Amino acid sequence: MKERNSTFKELSAKQKLQYIWDYYKIHIIVTVVLICAIFSIIKTIKNSNSADLYVAYVNVAVDESMTDELESQSGLIISSYRDLLITEDPSGENLQYAYASSMKLMSAISAEKLDIIIGDSFAMDNAKGSDYLLDPEEFIKANNPTLLDEFEPLFIRDDAGKPYAIDISGFPPFSEAGYTEPIYLGIIASDTNTESKLSLLSTL
Template identity: 25%
Template structure:
């Protein structure tokens, strides 16, 4: 049975130790408080570092049913920071990739649809998705669900001088305000009925600028999410995508 050492006993023992023996003695008796102190300092340093190194997002963008190479990926994120004269050390353009929405079960990306839908909805609800770049199938899905704003109206209010430049590339689509899809699932004898709204909610960005230079075979559409709090930056992003002379 080990007896507790008195203060005087510890002092006598300490005098008898030399070199590494003292280090081992300290570790044996104080390793737990030492560990707690080190953990405490680590948390402080990590928190301070995270605070000063965290970048502010100037725009959240997402690629839906669209894949890009590393060079175009960099152009869609860091390239825009240069164009907008933003400090890349403090600002960033988060670019969501690997998102797919398709009803085609033969599509190799069909298995990612459910997870992609959850991420997209969470990002929209959290106001962390401003601009989407997508193929026609995804454009139709976003349009029908009413996620996209009226681009013509947005530019009339915020950038009227730019409207005439992008007008040839505006694409109209249909938003479903309400329908009887739930009733149809219960009674197949009913005919489908819907209240819809039609307006310019997309831009074909594959016919000019960055995407044209990238040589996409299929059209790529851009939409701005309705609840985006960064529409001014989204408009500047469109200017960048249509620019023929990138920085």
């Protein structure tokens, strides 16, 4: 150990930096990603204290015009987490981004700053597997049964027949966006912003 420390001290500043990078690269990357995710969620929370509803878009590209349209149609102030990526086997180039997205979702849920997830089938399956979602059928029955007839045919069910998401591909602005895969909506299992969640569903 003494020999190793002595050798390190003899290196030039550039060589020391290269040595640290070579041996601690993974630790540095993970730490930076974690710090960025934490600062991102803190910034979002600070900038959205007056929001009626918090929506995360996972594995689905949306632009500002789409989120503005949804906000305008619903009459809600919506704070959006956009461009989140969740993948089963991320490649090296998007591993850090996927990790940051997962951290952002967990942080938002822990802070009770996430109400709705909109994404592809993998995003919904991942959210369900993480126990983020509630049963949309039970939610609608308990809070506004008049919506049930419209949404029941659109429920996505697990192998046991229990609903966990809603296919919203046919509703604007998603129906007009030209997606090649279905788009789904999942309701976060929390007691926050119930009326706003219902308002969004009513708008759709």
